[in-house]
Amino acid sequence: MDRFSWCDGSLYPDESLVEQQSGVAVYDGQDKTAFNAGFLMLTTHRILWRDQRNRNCVISLPLANVSGVDEQPSGFTKSAKIVLHLSAGAPGRPPGPVTQSPHDYIRLSFRELGQQEFLRSLKEEMKKRRWEAQPAATPASNNSGLLPRQRPGIVGIERSIQQKNKETNKNISQAFQDLRNLMEKAKDMVGLSKTIATKIKDKQGEITEDETVKFKSYLLSMGIPNPVTRETHGTGDKYYTELARQLASVLAKPVEDCGGMMTMTDVYCRVNRARGMELLSPEDLLHACELMEMLALPLRLRTFDSGVSVLQARSQDEEEIVSKTSSTIQDKGPLTAEQLAQILGLSVILARERLLLTEKMGGVCRDETVEGLKFYPNLFLTAGS
Amino acid sequence: MADFDWPWQYKFPPFFSIQPNIETRKKQLEAWCTLVLTYQKHMKQYNLDVNEAQNSELFYNKQLNRRLNLDAMYTVLEELRKRGNLEWKDKNRSACTLMWRSPAEWGNMIYSWISSRAMNNTVCTLFELSEGEDSVGQDFHGLDKGILLRALKSLEAEGKAEVIDFDGNEGVKFF
Known part of the structure; x- marks a missing residue:
């Protein structure tokens, strides 16, 4: 009986419950003890006994201390018992209910039956010796770092939520660390493209005009070097008018190139690709485009009856489109929208x-x-007529 | 029966889709109305069953694999009704009478035929007029009884004839 020690009834992290049985009394050798009606639990590491009336009273016995198992069948007035022969206890064990005992065995009396199942599981666990695989730290040694699930009740739940929050915070800040680096690099890239552009201007004589133009156009399509942002141009109308001007100057050529019209979705993608990090919201873009007509810019926003919005070059006239389209159909015969799109190199919409x-x-x-x-x-x- | 001379529109696929453009649709419906009336006249038909007509060559050009769908058919037929060339026989609009000549025109035609044969002031039955041997070769030979009656009523209104009813047999007296 002196191999038992007090414990709080919680399991070690790598320990798991195998079998449990209520109505069990513990005998120290032949003697009755105060532990006469309780809940017996078999885990992979220990045998735990919990008092049925006082749930805080829990004693445990490491399976490592059990050297042999015997069975005592039930008699007329006696319930069935399991005899556990114990080996000598480790010297530094935590305090237990009994400090000194003359007996080297204890008996477990099953008053509500179930000893057969318990015995079978116990023998199995004794054979597997799972407690050896990873010696569990004694509860006393990890007082401070208790795992969340070892804490019952609301406090335990709160702790586990707190811990989770901490972890996500850490993850998020790690993720954004990378993004910040990228932004720094992007600034450098834009700076680099600017310096190259100025260098080309300076050394125009050394490379042919054609190459300069080509290279410059690459740089231009790479990005807008100093995009209009809310930071640089404030929030109100000024921001939108400046934005509209910039959009018109950047998009005028691409719009001409693709037949004088570009859908707003295309515009949105192109603009934001060019701006790189300073992305525009769809609302801001739409707002700026609405101002284009008022500002007499070479582009203007146009919404078709079907609701499709496009950015249209000012040079594109409705009548011209009509006459062009009808003459195309006169020449090529009946067409579907897809076929016309192929002929003119436009999008199907x-x-x-x-x-x-x-x-x-x-x-x-x-x-x-x-x-x-x-x-x-x-x-x-x-x-007809 | 001699082959019907189809108009050019009949071989033009867009003819079988109702056009959304108002100007275009006007022309299209005009063409349809003319086609329906001339076709009916050619076939000497006065009645049209909408369900049957859906698969008739009039509304279904098998060569083009184009047909006028039911909605479009009703659009055309309603247009004819507005022009006074069509009358529905029931509320469900499942069958109609097509009048490629108005009752008054029919009446005048019959009256002039009667006059030319000097049959004024005689009584003849409706059957004699539309199915009789004498009228063979006339446009109104085989005329739908309903339309014939209405043609005679219009003559009656002008005071040129009088419809008489004797023993369930209807007759008419021309003046």
């Missing part, structure tokens, strides 16, 4: 918009079938 606009003006007419929408020269108006 824009080609469709062109066709619908032309239809609205009476330039073409539609043939709607299961295969799709095809547009024909409008013979109703031209050949």
Whole structure:
């Protein structure tokens, strides 16, 4: 009995519960003890006994101290018992209920049955000797670093939440550490492109004009060197007007290149790619584009009846589009939006918009079938009469 | 029966899709109305069942694999109704009477035929008029009874004829 020690009833981190049985009394050798009605638990490392009336009273016996197991079948007035033969205890064990005992064995009396199952599990655990694989630290030694699940109740839950928060905070700050580095580098890159640009200007004589132009265009398509931001231009109208000016100067050429119109989604992608780190929100972009017409810039925002918004070059006239589209269809025969997109090198959405606009003006007419929408020269108006 | 001379629109695929553009649609519906009336006249048909018509060659060009869908058909038929060339037989609009000549026109045609045969002041039955041997070769031969009756009523209104009803047989007296 002197091999037992007090404990708080919690398990070690690598310990797990194997078997449990209520209504068990502990005998010190042949003698009865105060531990006469309790909850017996078998874990991979220990045998725990918890008093059924006073739940704080828990004693434990390391399985390492058990040298042999015997069985005492039940009699007429006696319940079945398991006899545990004990080896000599380690000298520095934590305090226990009994300091000195004349007996080298204890008996567990199963008053509510279940000794068969318990004995089987106990023998199995004795064979496996799992407590040797990773000697568990005694609860006394890790008082400070108790793992969350060892703490029951609300305090335990709060602690575990706190710990989790700490960990996520750490992870987030680590993640942003990388991003900050990237931003520093990006600044350097923009600076580098600027210096190269000025150097080219200085040494114009040494490389041919053609190469300069080419290289410059690379640099330009690489980014906007000093984007208009809220930091540099404030928040109100001034920000939007400046933004609109910058957008117009940057986009004028690409818009011309792709047929005088660019959908707002394309505009958004292009602008933000060029700006690099100082990204624009869709609302800001739209707002700036709405101002373009008022500022008499070479581009303007235009929304088709279908709701598709595009940025349109001022040179693009509606009538011109209509006449161009209808003459294309006169030449090539009936076309779908996809085919027109291929011929003109436009996106399908824009080609469709062109066709619908032309239809609205009476330039073409539609043939709607299961295969799709095809547009024909409008013979109703031209050949009808 | 001699082949019907289809208009150029019948071979033009967009003809079978209702055009959203107002100007274009006007022209398109005009063409459809003319086509339906001339076709009916050619086939000497006065009634049209919408369900049957869906698969008739009038609304379904098998060569082009284009057909006028039901909604579009109703658009065309309603247009005809607005022009006074069509009357629905029921509220469900499942069948209609097409009048490629107005009752008054029919009436005048019949009256002039009667006059030319000097049959004024005689009584003849409706059957004689539309199915009789004498009227073979006339436009109104085989005319739908309903339309015939209305044509005669219009004559009656002008005081040129009188419809008489004897023993369930209807007759008409021309003046």
